[in-house]
Amino acid sequence: MEYYSPTDLNEAYSLLDKYGEDAIPIAGSTFYMGHREELFDEVEAVINIKQLGLSYIRQDDHGLRIGATTTLNEIFAHELTSKGTFGILAETVKELNINEVRNMATIGGEVCIAGEVDMPTTLLAYDANIVIGGSKGVREMSMADFHIGYLNNALEPGEMVLEVHIPQPPANTGAGFAKFERTAADLPIVNVATRISLDNAGACAEARVVAGAATLSGVPERSAAAEAALLNKVIDDTLIETAAVASGDIECIHDFRMSAEIRSLWVKCGIEDALQRAVAAVQ
Ligand SMILES: Cc1cc2nc3c(=O)[nH]c(=O)nc-3n(C[C@H](O)[C@H](O)[C@H](O)COP(=O)(O)OP(=O)(O)OC[C@H]3O[C@@H](n4cnc5c(N)ncnc54)[C@H](O)[C@@H]3O)c2cc1C
Numbered sequence: 001m002e003y004y005s006p007t008d009l010n011e012a013y014s015l016l017d018k019y020g021e022d023a024i025p026i027a028g029s030t031f032y033m034g035h036r037e038e039l040f041d042e043v044e045a046v047i048n049i050k051q052l053g054l055s056y057i058r059q060d061d062h063g064l065r066i067g068a069t070t071t072l073n074e075i076f077a078h079e080l081t082s083k084g085t086f087g088i089l090a091e092t093v094k095e096l097n098i099n100e101v102r103n104m105a106t107i108g109g110e111v112c113i114a115g116e117v118d119m120p121t122t123l124l125a126y127d128a129n130i131v132i133g134g135s136k137g138v139r140e141m142s143m144a145d146f147h148i149g150y151l152n153n154a155l156e157p158g159e160m161v162l163e164v165h166i167p168q169p170p171a172n173t174g175a176g177f178a179k180f181e182r183t184a185a186d187l188p189i190v191n192v193a194t195r196i197s198l199d200n201a202g203a204c205a206e207a208r209v210v211a212g213a214a215t216l217s218g219v220p221e222r223s224a225a226a227e228a229a230l231l232n233k234v235i236d237d238t239l240i241e242t243a244a245v246a247s248g249d250i251e252c253i254h255d256f257r258m259s260a261e262i263r264s265l266w267v268k269c270g271i272e273d274a275l276q277r278a279v280a281a282v283q
Contacts, residue, residue: 001040005048012052012160013135019045020157027069028104031113054108054162057081063167068108068160072096072119075107086166088175088193088281092122095177095191097184108161114147114219116187121212121220122177125193128166134159143220150218170206172198176277178270182257188213189258192270194278196235204230209247209271214263216251223247226271235279244271 006012016023022044026032032039040046054067057078064086066075072093075081082090095118096102110119111130123143130146132139135158146154155161175195181188191213197206207230212220225246233239245268252263 001043002045003048004045005051007051009052009133009162010135012047012049013133013158015045015047016158016160017135019043019047023047025049025160027106027109028071028101030101030105031109049108049160050106061168063165066107066164066166068162068164069106070108072102072105072107072110073099076102085169085173086126088122088126088177088195089119091175092118092177092193095179095188107164111143111146111164112153112155112161113151114153115151116189116213118177118179118188118191118212120147121191121210122175122193123164123166124212124220124222125175125195125208125210126166126169127208128164130161131163131165132159133162138162140165144222147219152218169195170197172282173206174278174281176274176281178273178277180266180270190214190263190266190270192267192274194271194274196230196275196278196282198235198282203232203234205232207231207243209243209275211247211250211267211270214250214252214267216253216260218253221250223250223271225249230275235275240272240275240279243275244268247271 024043025047050069054069056067057080058065076090076093110117114120128143129140177193179188179191193210195208199205207227209223209226210220215221226243229243229246252260254260
């Protein structure tokens with residue numbers, strides 16, 4: 001197996017083209033720690049993408065842009081993502097209790113996995129887009145289209161994730177994140193992210209209710225029924241409970257860690273918790 005550490009994107013693209021599906025791009029490489037090292041034996045090349053200048057957090061007229069190799073702890077500490085409009089990103093990182101992993105794992109790695117990880121759930125609640133690059137050019141697609149199944153995404157051979165783009169949300173927006181895991185070092189069993197935007201009369205003008213890590217589809221999903229329950233109404237405790245109960249349209253997975261029934265209950269509890277936080281956070 002060959003190891004490469006390209007320092008510019010064209011070099012990275014030509015390596016990705018050369019090896020195609022026989023190469024793994026790695027960022028923090030935490031996905032392989034402890035339980036998946038054998039995957040390295042199945043490929044001809046490992047391409048370290050951390051020297052490509054893709055570690056940054058910027059804001060422009062179109063919203064927030066986070067480079068693919070930005071680590072979770074960089075997101076946790078940055079002024080644009082630790083408070084204010086996008087402070088929910090740091091709230092999400094805070095729920096991952098292993099500092100060593102937060103120092104290494106990147107936002108690009110999180111979105112590429114889309115399984116038992118936290119950030120894609122929050123990013124879907126913010127209508128994030130994924131910026132993808134390769135020798136044929138750059139394209140952008142929604143998170144919803146990017147995730148096509150458990151550990152499966154829409155990247156074509158030769159492509160990599162360059163950036164996560166989060167559009168500026170409307171004024172009067174608040175968000176909340178909730179997570180359940182067995183131990184502090186475990187992967188999430190259920191996570192939930194909510195985002196609400198209020199109109200001038202205080203009614204809910206836009207709602208996102210997303211559950212991840214728990215879904216039968218293996219990727220984060222919005223609850224259309226919970227969102228519909230909130231729209232055009234003033235959100236109070238009763239409405240929050242109604243929305244949580246409505247979230248049964250998200251089908252949960254049954255596996256060795258938890259039954260689908262219990263997971264579904266935890267999704268409802270998570271939605272209540274995350275909606276309470278979103279209401280309190282409206283600014
Ligand atoms: C013990 C432990 C507990 C954890 N707990 C949690 C948790 O509770 N919540 C949570 O959110 N995360 C958790 N993680 C982290 C999570 O499981 C993944 O390991 C992490 O998200 C991967 O990020 P990475 O940068 O290390 O990606 P890597 O391991 O480098 O790569 C992961 C995958 O993405 C691909 N990839 C990475 N970057 C790109 C890119 N830019 N373009 C194309 N492909 C790319 C790789 O080829 C690989 O297939 C935990 C990890 C460990 C080891």
